[in-house]
Amino acid sequence: MTVLVVIESELGQIKKNGLELASYGRKIANDQGITLTAVGFNIKDYDVLSKYGVDKLFNIETGEDIFFDVDRYSESIAKIVKKENTSLIIVSSSADGRYLGPVLSIKTESAYISNVVEVPSQYDPIQVKCSCFTNKAFKISKSLKNRTIISLLSNSFGLNEKASSLELINHNYENGTVNLKVNSVDKAQEKVSIADAQIVVSGGRGLKGPENWHLIEDLAEVLGAATACSKPVSDMGWRPHSEHVGQTGKPVASNLYIAVGVSGAIQHVAGINSSKVKVVINNDPEAPFFKSADYGIVGDAFDVIPRLTEKLKMRK
Amino acid sequence: MNILVCISIVPDTTSKINFKNENTTFETDGVQFIINPNDEFGLTRAIWLQQSHGAKVTVVTVGDSSCEPILRKCLAIGADQAIRIDTVPKDGFQVVAYLTSLLENNKYDLIITGRESIDYNGGMVGGMLATKLKIPYLSNCIYLDIKDDNLNLEREFDGGKEKLTASLPIVIGSQKGLVEEKDLIIPNMRGIMQARQKPLEVFSPDQVESLTQDLNFEKPSEKGPVRLVDAENIDELIDLLENEAKVI
């Protein structure tokens, strides 16, 4: 058995989910007594991978082409998979990771299992627990192929430092096979993305209007958190739809989720339920969200949030 | 232009999820089924292309006869014809295999899948299908515009979006943003009447292998009651988050 983790980076810097994947891959490599191989694109700070137990990194320079190109990336990774005869490939559950997984599975003739939340309970064949029904349930899936790709749900394993001596190999960037070209990228400036965030602060209709969103933004800023919202809030155009979280929006799997003026409808809660700790602030003690919260304050957001933000600022 | 919209039929979003047969089977009793929300956005976009480009819109689902009312609903929304591939798929790859055999005899310029289905959340059918067909796939598609054979597209990813160009044929993974919630088409009486006359073909496929097997299901463990903090005592909340939960 051999394992390969696909490490994501941005502007040369490894993303946090990359370190989580390395930690997860290291655990598997230890359990199986094998080495841990990784692949990444344009990584500059690869030294950190030696703190997370990666033995060998295939680093692919994409030259002028700075955008994520699912076709060329998967072609390049598929070459390495064949060369290394990899049996288990691990991708992240980011939008890019879940874009790559299925494409790569066809190119490498692998089974694909998404939203994995644990280390496999069995290896030959792979058997692993994953989230389904938008976090309302889990299932144990078994691979029927001798090569399997899994996408690991973020924050489900965490970071685990382990020293290794890293061997760096530069690898060729393969040509594409289809006609699909990225022309420009529009990144939300300096904002933490919901998928990457340790903490997410989310606002609902209880905030009354977009003009009040500074409450959410200020709180998010002191916590270094991403901002999110409920579906009606984005439907009404108070916030961009990219902030809509829940069963039909983005999934949230942060360490801390703070919901302000969100009632806690089943579709909302399903999508954020794999967050570890949930805090609910709502002026209605009967709000359903309190049932799935860990901590709560019954109170008026307009009173509580500014005070909370102020206190957190002072604590810094 | 021929458009194929792949429809996954999923439990209504308010459904309580339960399992039977020693947690090996999803309990469908009492569950209301709907068009997968991501597919509904794609279907609406397809109907717009029918209106603007004279496209012919076909909907397809891999599923048993219980799926037919939902396919009729797609016809009432405006699809021209429906196809049901008569088998219950075991995983996303099987869906892909059945769809591929359908595509051997039928050509589509644009194939629309959903970003993911909200039941098994595989998020795999679109990417696998396109790659098998050796045509491009665009996931998380939030904009699509067709001029002649050329496409302008947008994809959303974590923390941003990007603009792309491609040409037909292509597979896209649709989601909210491709059309907005308010744009979703609610079938009217005329649509419902017309849907009765529209073709709904049923194919019995040759069995194919799946790549995975679901052994059993479990539900998340019950969590304890919420710990309420007085609104006047914000320090206590901060202390709990810092020292008990250790999340800030």
Ligand SMILES: Cc1cc2nc3c(=O)[nH]c(=O)nc-3n(C[C@H](O)[C@H](O)[C@H](O)COP(=O)(O)OP(=O)(O)OC[C@H]3O[C@@H](n4cnc5c(N)ncnc54)[C@H](O)[C@@H]3O)c2cc1C
């Ligand atoms: C098919 C389908 C899919 C859906 N998918 C999603 C999804 O993915 N994500 C999602 O979020 N929703 C989704 N929904 C919608 C969901 O059912 C709820 O309608 C929605 O989550 C409610 O949003 P809300 O909590 O912001 O608003 P409301 O339900 O109106 O709740 C507002 C809350 O704010 C509180 N409040 C009011 N004033 C204050 C104040 N001053 N201070 C503090 N609290 C205050 C109120 O007590 C109330 O609890 C979906 C619905 C359907 C039918």
Ligand SMILES: Nc1ncnc2c1ncn2[C@@H]1O[C@H](COP(=O)(O)O)[C@@H](O)[C@H]1O
């Ligand atoms: N049984 C099915 N029949 C037709 N299309 C499907 C089926 N299952 C999934 N799809 C399509 O594939 C998309 C992604 O589904 P999934 O890979 O299961 O998350 C769905 O949104 C549908 O467009």
